[in-house]
Amino acid sequence: MLKINRENLRNSHETPWLILDLVMLGVLFVNLAWLIFDSLYATDFVYSQLGVYFPALISAYDPIHHNFLLVDLVFIGIFFTEFCFRWIVAIVRKEHLRWYFFPFLHWYDIIGLIPTGATRLFRFLRIFSILHRLHKFKIIDLNQTAIFRFFAFYADVFVEELSDRIVVKVLSDAQKDISAGSPLLDDINEQVLAPRRPVITQWLAGVVNHLGNSISSDEHGEAIREHVRKSVGKAVRANAQVSTLNYLPVIGRTIENTLEESVTDIVTSSLVNLLSDLDSERIDHFISVGMRDYTPSADALDKEVLSVVNECLELVKAHVAQQRWKSHLMQKESAIPTDKPDIN
Numbered sequence: 001m002l003k004i005n006r007e008n009l010r011n012s013h014e015t016p017w018l019i020l021d022l023v024m025l026g027v028l029f030v031n032l033a034w035l036i037f038d039s040l041y042a043t044d045f046v047y048s049q050l051g052v053y054f055p056a057l058i059s060a061y062d063p064i065h066h067n068f069l070l071v072d073l074v075f076i077g078i079f080f081t082e083f084c085f086r087w088i089v090a091i092v093r094k095e096h097l098r099w100y101f102f103p104f105l106h107w108y109d110i111i112g113l114i115p116t117g118a119t120r121l122f123r124f125l126r127i128f129s130i131l132h133r134l135h136k137f138k139i140i141d142l143n144q145t146a147i148f149r150f151f152a153f154y155a156d157v158f159v160e161e162l163s164d165r166i167v168v169k170v171l172s173d174a175q176k177d178i179s180a181g182s183p184l185l186d187d188i189n190e191q192v193l194a195p196r197r198p199v200i201t202q203w204l205a206g207v208v209n210h211l212g213n214s215i216s217s218d219e220h221g222e223a224i225r226e227h228v229r230k231s232v233g234k235a236v237r238a239n240a241q242v243s244t245l246n247y248l249p250v251i252g253r254t255i256e257n258t259l260e261e262s263v264t265d266i267v268t269s270s271l272v273n274l275l276s277d278l279d280s281e282r283i284d285h286f287i288s289v290g291m292r293d294y295t296p297s298a299d300a301l302d303k304e305v306l307s308v309v310n311e312c313l314e315l316v317k318a319h320v321a322q323q324r325w326k327s328h329l330m331q332k333e334s335a336i337p338t339d340k341p342d343i344n
Helices: 006-012 014-043 044-052 055-066 066-094 099-107 108-111 119-136 146-179 184-216 222-238 240-246 250-279 280-290 301-320 324-335
Strands: none
Touching: 014 044, 014 055, 014 119, 044 055, 055 066, 066 099, 066 108, 099 108, 108 119, 146 301, 184 250, 184 280, 222 250, 222 301, 240 280
16 A cells, blocks of 8 residues: 655655646546547447447547547647646756756657557556656655565566576586687786786785795794794705714814804895895796796696686576575565464
8 A cells, every 4th residue: 555755745845746747647547548438439339339228428429439539639738738848847957967868768658649549558657657756756665565566576586587597598608618619718818917917017026025025024024034944954954065064073063053044044135135126027027038938738727727717607607597586485485474363
């Protein structure tokens, strides 16, 4: 049941338009009722029955029926005058970006002005435009009506089923192209990565420089430096030439420890300098020259990447193919109590 929100009606200043809409709605119903009656009057069965039971009506209505178009032009004149009035008001209020947008947005009113049997039915669409305008200003709430919820639900079902099938079809065609040997990796490298290589190398240089600064930091780099110290110390002690220093009396162990600490400091400093001084130009040069002869297809990377893409598309298809409207309908039905009250 529609309820009119009087407060929103006052705040929207749509009361004059609501009155005009109600007047035009009354004229519209009179026009549609007359159109239906005249169509039935033109049939032999209705005409013969009226001639038997209401002969006076036949005599009175025959001139109107024979001048049907002239009478309909009176209604068309009323609708056309109201249409032009609304158009002028829309121009004054600047409701649209261009003054000529109004007739395009209200195309059904223009078609309804054409005096033919099929086009007259478009006058009935004015009812929906009136309801839409009232709903837009929150004067009425169509969401609270059972009819609106019914049509909205099945409209969502139709759109979801249609869109899901289109998306699944597109993804399936993409999978076929990929399985047929589509040069996906080459296209990604040439059309996606190559134009963005300066940005990628700049970002990579920033990450590497930040890593070098973190290693040299007393607060954040202690774990890395300790790991380097242990790794270098283990390598130094495992070296055959350094291990012979243990045979030197008194100073052999001292020399070994000093050598281990010196090498650790050199390796750590070299690593920090390497990471801190590496800029985007050196990285870009390394990628363009050093990686030029590298062929990822030799490692079957193409096949793995295409498999990953195919599996991702399968997951997307499975997610899209889920009929969410069924789950919503089941939830709604489960929320309805099924137990009947005991009368006894």
